[in-house]
Amino acid sequence: MKGVIFNLVEEVVAAAFGPEMWERLLDTADASGVYTSLGSYPDQELLDIVGAACTHTRMAAPELLRTIGTLAIPRMYARFPHFFDGAPDARSFVLSLNGIIHPEVRKLYAGAGCPHFHYTQADAALTLGYNSPRKLCHLAEGFLIGAAGHYGEAVTVSQSACMHSGDPACHIHLAWD
């Protein structure tokens, strides 16, 4: 996992729960806490931090990840505004993940393991197929909710299939109201 994700999670946690919370999570997870955006760190370290956060906040992991994802979007926009400026609306933004945003991410962070989404489009809906071994579908849901919020669009995000439920892939469903 790239350090930039740790940095974003830290920012979100510090903003939502105060700077002390991050220190507590690091202690609980026994994580080093030394993350630079360009470095790569074990996935397990992030999962441990999330586990510690669930304990401290008494939130379930899906909800916590969704919240982190949602809150991370404004920070991503602050850091990478051109990813958003190239797309006029949430649908375009989501559809540009494979073709534009993830290639750009790979330019910035050599060796970044970005997921590949399989899109299924309908008039007022969009389904993303996701099957990363990291199984961070709930974080992805949060990102999608945050992106809809960025464009001021009302979108309902749900999953009709999920790897956590034993499905081979997650189907993240977006429905515009």
Place this chain on the structure above:
Amino acid sequence: MTINRPSDAFAGAEDVLARCARLERQLARERAARKAAEDIAEQGLRDYYLGEQRLLLLSRIASFANECTDPADALRFAAEQVRDHLGWAVGHALVVNGEGSNQYLEGTDAWSLRDPQLYFPFIDASRNLIAWPGDVLPGCLFADARSRFVADLPAQPGFTRAAAARRCRLQGAIAVPVMAGRDLAAALEFFQTDANPPEPGVLEILDQIGAQIGRVFTRRRHADQLLHGTLTDPVTGLPNRAALERDGDALLRAGRAVDADGQGGVALLCIGVDGLQLVNDTLGHAAGDSLLQAIADRLRAVVAALADRPGLARLARLGGHIFVLMIAAPQRAAAANALAGAVHAAMGPVLEVAGHPVHLATHIGMAFDRPHYAGLDELLRDADVALVQARATGPGHSILFADAMRAEALHRLELEAALRTAIEAGDFVLHYQPIVALDDGRVLGFEALVRWRRDDGRLVMPDQFIGMAEVTGLIIPIGTWVLREACRAIVRLRAQAGRQSAVYVAVNVAAQQFQRANFVAVVRDILLETGADPAMLRLELTETSAMANPQQVRRMVAELRAMGVKMSLDDFGTGYSSLAYLQAIPFDTVKVDSVFVRHQIADGADWSIVTAVKAMADAMGMTLVVEGVENEFQRAALARLGCAVGQGYYFDPPLPEAAAARRAGLVALQGA
């Protein structure tokens, strides 16, 4: 001296909260500094990554271009690689067609698509696409051969595929020139679904990619030029024998398709043009080349005049002075005859080469394609046989191949071989026809006439082999043999004459012999070698060979006369002489052709030509010799007209040397 550190100095006074606040500010600064450093590193890494990716792209395309021979493959590869690198939706290749100011870009079927099913309407709209110079992308590349980006191409006025592009949500576009040297050879165009400009530096890399692909076009052009060179006659620019052989069988098949009723199909004209060797020998090969070009231009004009008639026509230079004209027509006999007539007519007018007038003699052998011919070479072989026949018949003739000619050709081949052997063995003999005074029949000289002595002892007359000798060039060694033998005879006759006045020997010189630049030297060498008195040698030139190249003839005649050799103009009145030329060339003797004498009979004699020539010869100080005197009436009439000298069967036929010497009243010396 001890200096207290500030922290030590203030430690006591500072409260814990203030210290915490300071530390937090310090932490925030450190964090900001870390982020700034990360940003700088990210930017650097990104630039490095992009540069590396571009270099890889350029190197992949350059490697491919190095190995590639087909420009279409190179375009397809580049379209795919560049589109993938840009991450764009559509890549497409176009090639330049047309000539000069009518060049345009035409769409190809080389496409690279991120998502094939999404872009069918656009592909459809690009089918048969023609982009003219001055158009929007990609036509603008003609005027400015640099890669160009347009943010919203469908919104550009004049973009003909705008509706399809909008349907496919295509917006931004890049056009890349593919340059072969300084010429636009092709173009690549790329489209994306947004209006974002490419990264800085991308267009420059695309220019380089265009140059790499252009090298494949350049190599192909060079290869084509080489091929063209091997298939084109460098002098005339016409297709050569190799080109005809390469295309020949396909042309035959195409021609056979023309044959609907057995009357049509391919006709091949083998055109031989004489006069080239003379120009090469006398005016040099540069003049010979310009003559060939002039001939080719005349033949091209004949073909051009054919152009709006049905059928296909192919003109080629087979080599030397032989050209081939191949047509396919529904009524090929009529078409071929008309064409042959047109060729003769086109070759008729006198050409001027290097300031000299040149007469061309054209012969045409024709052959028609037949079902049993295996290929063009057989058709060509038969047309060539007909050409030899036409040439033997005389200038301006066209002859259609017939099977009997092949037997004749074989016979001629045998004859030629035998003639070559005869030249090596010297199997010739000279006979001498007396040239006499018309009043008393006294022998003044002889005309030497060659005979070929075959193995069986039979003597073959010149009309049986001189034509063949002229066609094959064997006339040169035969002519030299005759000259040497005549000079030896002069020496023998001189010895026999003793105190009597000697008699001269006249030798016919063939046009080809006289046209050789070294002829004067050959005569001089033979005179020196044999010891013959030059004054006893008389060289007879026909009107035709004298008129072929008047300036040179005048120079050579003057040189020969300076050596003491007498010069005679033979067969006068049968060729096309110009009196102006004649006046310029200092002949000693003019021989009136026998046709003006032989048919004069008592009841209807017309001596006007002989009278006129006699007056001319007198005026120019030339001696007149009348040929073909066959009876007493003619002799007496000519004598009355004042003609002093003649020859003919009335006096003597050609005689063997001994008989001739006796006829002249010469007595052999003892022991000679």
